[in-house]
Amino acid sequence: MTEHAPRPAADLARENEELRHRLQEAEELITAIRTGTIDALAVQAPEGPRIFTLEGADQSYRDLIEQMNEGALLLSQNDTVLYCNACLAGLLKAPLETMMGASFRDFVPADYLGYWQDLLTTGWAGKSKGEMPLLALDGQQRPVAVALNVLLFNQTPVLAIIITDVSEQREINAIRARVSEQNALLERQQETLRTQALAQRAAEQTAAETSRILEGIPHIAWTANPAGRNTYLNHRWFEYTGHDSHSDSAHSFSALIHPDDLPAAVQRWQECIGSGEALEIECRIRSASGDYRWMLGRALPSRNEQGDIIQWIGAYTDIHEHKMAQQRVAETQQQLRASNEQLLRINRDLDNFIYTASHDLKAPINNIEGLLAALLAELPAELMAGPAVEPLVGMMQDSVDRFKRTIEHLTEVTRLQKEHEQPPVLVELAPVVQAVRLDLTPLLEAAGAELEVDVARCGPVRISEKNLRSVVYNLLSNALKYRHPDRPPRVRVRCRASDEYQVLTVEDNGLGLQVAGNAKLFAMFQRFHDHVEGSGIGLYMVKRIMENAGGRVDVESTVGAGSIFSVYFRR
Amino acid sequence: MSLPACILLVDDDQTTNYLNRLLLKRLAIADELLVAQNGLEALEVLRTHRPQSESGAPVLVFLDVKMPVMDGFEFLQAYEQLPAADKAQTVIVMLTTSLHPHDVERMQQLNIGGFLNKPLTKEKVDAVLQRHFPQPVSAD
Known part of the structure; x- marks a missing residue:
């Protein structure tokens, strides 16, 4: 057993493996930072730039920041971009990888640098907000809203800036405005429709009412x-x-x-x-x-x-009944016209007959008169001296004269008919009466008559002057002709006016007559007093004249006391 | 000129013609008295009695209005057509009994010597003579 016991190969291999792994990690980190796939913090340290990943940051926040539609920016105190999200890079048209470490002032338009500096100063003091344009790399300016907040990263203060593209906001605003405008339009249209519906209902009601009236x-x-x-x-x-x-x-x-x-x-x-x-x-x-x-x-x-x-x-x-009545009236009128025409024709025929007759009668009576004279001229003087001849001749002459006078009167009647065709005019009474009075002067004097005229109260009358003269002449001469044998005639000519007529009256104190035969009195060739020379035509003429003028003639009379003749002139 | 040499009476009434002839004869104002019974006959008379003929033309015509065949008015129309020379010394006087306004009006428009109401009398003849043949006339 030794002190420097050799490290087992397995440990070395493991350490080696670990180092390789760390290197790979570092390489991947650098690639990621380079490509901008992940965020990094490049902090200028005294010993040189150090790269920090956003270690410790919650992955979900990072995703949020990466994906949010606002621009996010971390600035160091010297305005260096420590972090910039893809949205902001997009807004500024700058590749994301060039943003880190860049100076943000490059994106502020020159004329907004002062404003930007104010925002920064206030921001570093805590918070600030503003609106300004940013200069994108494509040279376009983009309006943005900026909100600045101081944050601490690993005890280092950084300025976190949220940048909102308000050009979109504006579009949204514009869209909103359009939407609300369209809403208003819709509302108006609906209002119109409502009004139309009301109007239609009213029209329908009117139509129903109209129809009801039309049907009724x-x-x-x-x-x-x-x-x-x-x-x-x-x-x-x-x-x-x-x-x-x-x-x-x-x-x-x-x-x-x-x-x-x-x-x-x-x-x-x-x-x-x-x-x-x-x-x-x-x-x-x-x-x-x-x-x-x-x-x-x-x-x-x-x-x-x-x-x-x-x-x-x-x-x-x-209009059937009305029309039928009209037709009946028209038929009646037609009949009246026909009979009127017939009467006119008869009148004309009668006139012509009288003319013809008077002509045809005149020639023989003139001849008889002439022959009588011729005969008398042929008679021997001794015969003429005889007592029988003279009365005979006288009676023959009388008869001839009577005959001729009758013919004259007949002619006068027809002449009157012709004069009727002349239009009536307005004639003053007084001058006409005066003229007739002058004409009758011999008769008036012979009879010792007293004539009193008072016609000033009436205005002019509607008749032709000739006819008025004829009327006045006939009435005055009648008043003298039929005078009472016991007293001198007293004749009053007067005038009065009513609404419809002007009435001329001739009053006498003569013989008077039976008024019962009034119609007969005014008929042609009627004579009431045998002893008086008369044609029997005078009153007939008066009646014809007055009736032709739209008026009439009336008589009041007492036998033995006198008569009043009244002639009515229609106004 | 002096008294009318020749007078023509035109009337369909024989009695009238007779009386008028009698009157004119008594007045002794004409050498010759001609009679026609209507306008046509009168024209015939005028054709045979022209100014240049032996008897001379009538200087005065008394013309009736109403006549058969050709009346007074028709006669005057035909008379108008005669040569002016034939008419130069002839005076026509119409005699009528008609007072029909229409007839009167027609006569007034005619170019004639005058018109008289029947019957013809001495006074009427004198007036015609004085007007158309102005020379004192001595009736018998």
Whole structure:
């Protein structure tokens, strides 16, 4: 047994193996640090740089730091990068392995160095925070938020810095803003939808109400599209026609309108569709019972804001009774017109007859008169001197004169008819009465008559002057003609006005007459007093004139006391 | 000129013609009195009695309005067509009983010597003579 007992070979081998293992470990560590796969701390020690792995650090924290999306940085007091995670290296576009030991100031833009120094100073004192850009190796500046904290590593203070890329934050913010904007948009759209739903409900209610009204009105209501094709008919139509609502309404329309009315109705409808004019037609439409009833069809175009026709809205109203009444009135009027025309024709014929008759009668009576004179000239003087001839001749001459006068009066009547065709004008009474008075002066004087005229109270009357003169002349001359034999005639001409008429009265104190025969009094060739020379035409003329002028003539009379003739001029 | 040499009476009424002839004869104002019963006959008379003919043309015509065959108005239309020389010394006076306004109006528009209401009298004839043949007339 020796002191230096040789070390067993097995121990040596084991130690050797251990050393080799440690060397391999060291090599792997260095490779790992070189490749940046694991973290290391490069600390400048007085004896030279020493490399520390993050020994003792919990593996899970390291994973966390490595994988987190924030940049992590450890700075020494001289601003040297002790540690930098992959995220930060990525942010700065720098290979991770070049980061360790680099000076972080290289990544601070020149104009932010002062700011950075302030952050560092405050950070080394404890904590600081800020925002600034960092200069990446690709020359781009990246906005970041920085948070600085002092930590102790193996009794050595280091500055731990968390660097957040706020450009992404900004994007997120932007996205958030977009999202909230879209949310707001969605909200608005939903609001719109809600409003639309409300409006639709309201519209539906209105439509229901409209439909209820359309169905309820006592008219046939319908709509048509701008081309004129029927799009709606209310219940009343089907009730009236007896058709069911499934039949082709457009076809049934034309099938139900009376064939006589159809062409005009269709034509008018087409015109209206073309022009946009309101439709108004009258036509007969067959009812369920098979009768045709008159309908008034009216329709108006409904237009949109641009003024285009979007629909026609129409109705048919039953006007049958009205139409029938109208037709009866029209028929009656037609009959009246026909009989009126017939009367006018008869009047014209009568006028012509009177002219012709007066002409044809005049020639022979003139001849008789002439022949009588010729005969008398031929008679021997002794015969003429005889007592019988002169009265005979006188009576013959009287008869001839009467005959001629009658013809004259007949002619006057027809002349009156012609004058009626002249338009009436407004005539003052006083001058006309005065003129007639002058004409009658010889008669007035002969009869010793007293004539009192007071016509100032009436305005002008509506009649032709010639006719007014004729009326006044006839009435005044009658008042003198039919005077009472026992007293001088006293005639009053007066005037009064009512709402409808102006009334001229001629009052006398003459013979008077039986008013019962009033109609006869004003008839042609009626004479009431045999003893007085008269044609019997005067009052007939007065009546005709007044009636032609829209007025009338009246008489009040007491036999033996006098008469009052009143002529009414329509205002 | 002096008294009308020749007077033509145109009327379909024979009695009227007779009386008018009588009147004119008594007045002794014409050498010759011609009678026609309608317008057509009157035209015939005028054709045979022209100014250059032996008897001379009528210087005064009394013309009735209403006549058969050709009435007074129709006669005047046809008369218008005659040569001016034939008409130069002839005066036409219409005689009528018609007071129909239409007829009166027509007559007033005519280019004639005048129109008179029937019957023809001495006074009316004198007035015509004074107007158209102004020379004192001495009736018998």
